[in-house]
Each structure stands twice: as C-alpha cells, then as structure tokens.
Amino acid sequence: MDDILLMLPGPTTVAPRVLEAMSQAVVNHRSAIFGEILTDTSELMSEVFKTQNKSYLITGSGTAVMEAGIAAIANPGEKVLNVVGGKFGERFMKIANSHGIDSKELSVEWGKAVDPKDIKEALDADENIKAITVVHNETSTGVAAPIKEIGKLMKNYDALYVVDTVSSLGGDYVDVDKYGIDVCVTGSQKCLAAPPGMAAITLSDDAWKVVDNVNSNSYYLDMKAYKKSGGKTPPETPYTPSVSLIYALHESLKIIKEEGLDNRVKRHHKAAQATVKAVKALGLELFPDESVSSATVTAVKMPEGITDKEFRGTTRDKYGVELAGGQDHLKGNVFRIGHMGNISYKELAIAFSAIGMTLKDLNLDVDPGAGVSSITESYL
Ligand SMILES: *Cc1c(COP(=O)(O)O)cnc(C)c1O
Numbered sequence: 001m002d003d004i005l006l007m008l009p010g011p012t013t014v015a016p017r018v019l020e021a022m023s024q025a026v027v028n029h030r031s032a033i034f035g036e037i038l039t040d041t042s043e044l045m046s047e048v049f050k051t052q053n054k055s056y057l058i059t060g061s062g063t064a065v066m067e068a069g070i071a072a073i074a075n076p077g078e079k080v081l082n083v084v085g086g087k088f089g090e091r092f093m094k095i096a097n098s099h100g101i102d103s104k105e106l107s108v109e110w111g112k113a114v115d116p117k118d119i120k121e122a123l124d125a126d127e128n129i130k131a132i133t134v135v136h137n138e139t140s141t142g143v144a145a146p147i148k149e150i151g152k153l154m155k156n157y158d159a160l161y162v163v164d165t166v167s168s169l170g171g172d173y174v175d176v177d178k179y180g181i182d183v184c185v186t187g188s189q190k191c192l193a194a195p196p197g198m199a200a201i202t203l204s205d206d207a208w209k210v211v212d213n214v215n216s217n218s219y220y221l222d223m224k225a226y227k228k229s230g231g232k233t234p235p236e237t238p239y240t241p242s243v244s245l246i247y248a249l250h251e252s253l254k255i256i257k258e259e260g261l262d263n264r265v266k267r268h269h270k271a272a273q274a275t276v277k278a279v280k281a282l283g284l285e286l287f288p289d290e291s292v293s294s295a296t297v298t299a300v301k302m303p304e305g306i307t308d309k310e311f312r313g314t315t316r317d318k319y320g321v322e323l324a325g326g327q328d329h330l331k332g333n334v335f336r337i338g339h340m341g342n343i344s345y346k347e348l349a350i351a352f353s354a355i356g357m358t359l360k361d362l363n364l365d366v367d368p369g370a371g372v373s374s375i376t377e378s379y380l
Contacts, residue, residue, distance in 0.1 A: 003320045007351045009139045009167055009297040011189040011196050012341030014248070018194055021251035022244045029243055035234020041246055042230070044253035045200045048169060048192075048261060049184055051176040055202045056226040057249070059242045062166035062187030065199040067095050068221035069183040072203070072211045073131050073160055076100030081122050081132040081159070083114045087140035087327045088164060092133040099217060104129065110141045110330070111299075113292040116149045123157050130210075131160035131182075137168035140327045142299030142336060143288045144172060151179030160207055166190055170256055171268040171340045172295040182207040188245065191268070191296055193341035194252040198245045201226075268295045271339040271348060274378035278352045279337075281374035282359065282366055287334045296340035299326075301333065306362045308332045314361055319354035345379040 006013050027034050038057070045055035058064050070092065074080050080101050082093035085108030096103040106122055108114045114134070123129055132154070136147050147163055154161040160182040165174050169184075171191030176184045182204040189196035203211065203223065216222045225238040256264055275298045279286060287299035302308060308325050312335060315321045326334040337351065352371030360368040 004316065005321045005347060005350055007321055007338050007343070007347065008324050009190065009336060009338040009340060010187070012191070012193050012338065012343075014193060014195055015252070015255060015342060017255065018248050018251045021247045022195070024244075024247050026243045029240055030236050032234050034243065035236065037246060037250055038235050038237070041250040041253060042200075042235075044250070044257065046202060048253065048256060049176045049186075049200075049202050050174065050178065051184070051202050053176075053202050053204060054230065055200050056223070056230055057237065057241065057246060058199045058201065058221065058226065059197065059237075059239075059245065060199050061189075061196055062164075062185065062199050063091065063095075064221060065185035065187070065201040066092055066164055066166075067218065068223055068226075069162055069185050069201055069203075070096050070101065070131075070133065071099050071216050071218040071221060072223040073162070073183060073207060073214060074099070074101045075214050076217070077102055079104060079126065079129045081106055081119070081129045083108060083119065083132065083134045083145070085112065085114060085141065085143060085145075086110055086135070086138035088135045088138055088166070089133075092135065092164065096133070111143060111288040113143050113145050113289070114150075116146060116153050119150060120153055123159060129159050131162050133162045133164070135164040136174065137165070137172060137294050137296055139167040139294075139297055140330065141288055142286075142294045142297050143292050144168070144294045147174070147181070148179050151181060155180050160210060167296055167340065168294075170261070170264060173265055176202060188249050188252070191340040192249065192252050192256070194249045195245060197242055198249045265295070267344060268340065270378075271343050272296065272298060274348055274375055275337055275339055277378055278348070278371040278374040281370040282352075282356060283370075287330070296338070297324075298337045298339065299330075299334045300337065302326075302335055303359065303364055306364065308335065310362060311335060311358060314358040315354045318361070319357060321351050321354040323351075323355075345375065348375045
C-alpha cells in the first residue's frame with residue numbers, strides 16, 4: 001500500500017512528521033494543554049486563510065464546513081445565489097436546499113469558469129439575494145474561479161460572499177481579507193496535506209452580524225456554538241473534537257509555514273503548468289479551458305478507445321500510481337491528475353512515466369516517454 005503514489009485531488013500524501021504527530025498521547029480536550037494546541041492551530045489556519053479573523057476547526061470532512069457556513073447565514077426561505085459549474089457547486093446548492101434556503105442556481109458550463117458579470121447581473125436582478133456561494137477550485141472539472149475579481153464586485157453589494165476553498169487553500173492564491181470573502185471553508189486532506197477528517201471555517205465581522213439573526217437549524221454544525229466555545233479560556237470546541245487529527249493538522253500547518261505559503265502556492269502553479277505541458281506532449285487534451293485550468297488538479301479527456309477502468313486500473317495496479325476518475329456525467333470521459341499537497345518534480349516524473357507506459361500498453365499510438373520528458377524540461 002505504501003507503494004501507491006497518490007495523485008489525487010484528496011486525500012493527498014501525508015508527510016511522516018504529520019503521521020507521527022497523530023500518534024501522540026490523546027489529552028483531555030477541555031484542558032489548558034489542548035487549548036494551547038487548538039489556539040495555535042486555528043491561528044496558523046487564519047494565516048493560511050490570510051485573515052485577521054478567527055478560524056474554527058470542525059471535526060468532519062470539507063462538506064461539514066460547507067454546511068456549517070451556509071446554515072449559519074441564511075434562514076429557511078431566504079435567497080442564496082449558488083454558482084454551479086460542477087459537482088461541488090452543486091453540493092453547495094443541495095446543502096442550501098436541505099436547509100430550506102431558497103437557492104437560485106447560476107449555472108456555468110462544466111469546464112468553464114463563471115463570468116463575474118453574470119454574478120453582477122443576477123445580483124442586480126434580485127436585491128433579496130442574501131449571499132452567494134462560489135467554489136474556488138471546482139475539483140470535478142479542474143477549473144479555478146476568479147475569486148479575486150468576484151470579490152471586487154461583491155464589495156458593491158450587501159450580499160455575503162461565501163467561498164469553498166477546500167481544494168485550493170494552501171495550493172492557490174486565496175486572500176480572505178483582501179478579496180472580501182465573508183465565509184471561507186476548507187478541509188484537511190487536500191492542499192494542506194493532513195489526513196481527512198478536519199475542516200476549518202472563518203467568518204468576517206459582516207458574516208457574524210448575520211449569524212446572530214439566523215436561527216440555525218443545524219445542531220452539530222451551529223457556528224454560534226463554535227464561537228461560544230472558542231471564546232472560552234482556554235478555548236474549546238463544543239463537542240469532542242478529533243484530538244489526534246488536530247495534532248496532525250497542527251503539524252501540517254507548521255510545515256506550510258516552514259515552506260512559506262507563497263513558495264507553496266508557486267510550487268503548485270509550477271506543477272500545474274508542467275502537468276498541462278506534459279498532458280499535451282502525450283497528445284492528450286485538457287477537459288477545461290486552459291486559461292482557467294486549476295493550480296491543484298488537472299482534468300484530462302479520456303483518450304478515444306480506452307476505458308477508465310483499464311486506464312486507471314493499469315496506472316494503479318501495474319505502475320503504482322493512483323489517478324482520479326471523472327464524476328457524474330464526466331465518469332469515464334475524463335481522468336484527473338491531482339497535484340496538490342506535497343507534489344513536485346519527483347511525483348510528476350513518476351506519474352507521467354506511468355501514464356505514458358499505460359497508454360502504450362493500451363495500444364495507443366504515443367511516444368510513452370513524451371510526458372516524462374516534458375516534465376524534465378519543465379523542471380530543468
Ligand atoms: C473535496 C472537496 C470538498 C469536500 O469534500 P469532502 O469529501 O467532504 O471532504 C468540497 N469542495 C471541494 C471543491 C472539494 O474538492
């Protein structure tokens with residue numbers, strides 16, 4: 001199992017230091033010693049979010065904070081605009097609906113990025129829209145949304161700006177305060193390179209003002225409860241958190257600080273550029289528009305004549321490289337190369353060597369070394 005190289009959009013490979021941190025003794029989660037770790041972890045989290053506001057940790061996967069974030073700011077019947085251009089945008093909308101929120105869908109063709117002008121138009125058309133949700137990095141299609149530009153636009157509206165950065169935070173440019181993001185959520189198992197199971201959320205002052213007037217119908221995911229417990233001395237979480245996973249997240253955030261957030265984002269962008277070049281060198285085609293292709297995951301059209309099962313089965317079983325498949329209607333039509341977390345030259349060289357050999361094994365007319373050779377060029 002150790003031999004499988006994860007090239008996934010989560011979970012990503014976890015560094016030995018992080019795994020070791022998890023094996024430390026479990027302490028009382030309502031103690032000074034744990035309070036210190038919780039404080040330190042949430043402060044490091046705020047540094048990665050680039051916000052002066054507090055970050056809250058919730059035990060659960062990324063979906064938990066998507067739900068906590070949306071349930072915190074809208075009452076049933078209130079309107080929220082959901083930008084939907086893939087699986088995760090759709091999830092935000094479904095979560096809103098499940099809370100009785102009146103969701104307005106702004107549909108974007110899968111593989112394309114939302115045009116901020118369309119958001120402006122939707123907001124101008126309906127002044128009752130209380131918030132918008134945007135997925136920064138639509139992991140299902142490999143598309144990055146222009147969250148900075150949308151942020152500029154949102155400064156002219158009272159509606160809150162909710163952004164899912166689950167598969168981008170720590171891998172692409174996110175600046176919560178500068179972009180004017182009101183609710184920002186992320187998960188542990190993507191670019192932060194910690195094990196799955198922890199999620200983080202931060203809210204602006206404007207968002208907190210709204211929270212106080214919302215009767216959240218969520219119990220475990222009630223942000224008021226997290227705020228109250230987090231404000232205690234020492235700080236706590238309302239319910240027992242995964243102490244061990246917080247140790248792990250703490251360690252992975254220390255690693256991010258050591259690398260430097262900016263260096264880390266640049267490393268991801270470089271990996272993305274190298275990946276796109278290598279994909280083309282193998283004669284394969286990107287799924288999304290290249291100009292909006294993600295910094296952390298590249299979606300590629302499945303070549304004609306081979307199935308997802310034989311393609312990804314071969315890269316994994318014969319060459320030890322785990323790639324991701326397509327989701328929903330893209331199942332079988334695309335495969336995705338995750339290059340988030342601890343990915344650099346070494347992993348990409350192995351991955352593209354495996355992809356090239358697999359295409360050859362499946363009788364495609366390709367130069368099997370073209371991808372790995374392109375990676376070499378990119379990193380020379
Ligand atoms: C992974 C992911 C999530 C959360 O998924 P979980 O499986 O709940 O962690 C949310 N949004 C995006 C964009 C993601 O990539």
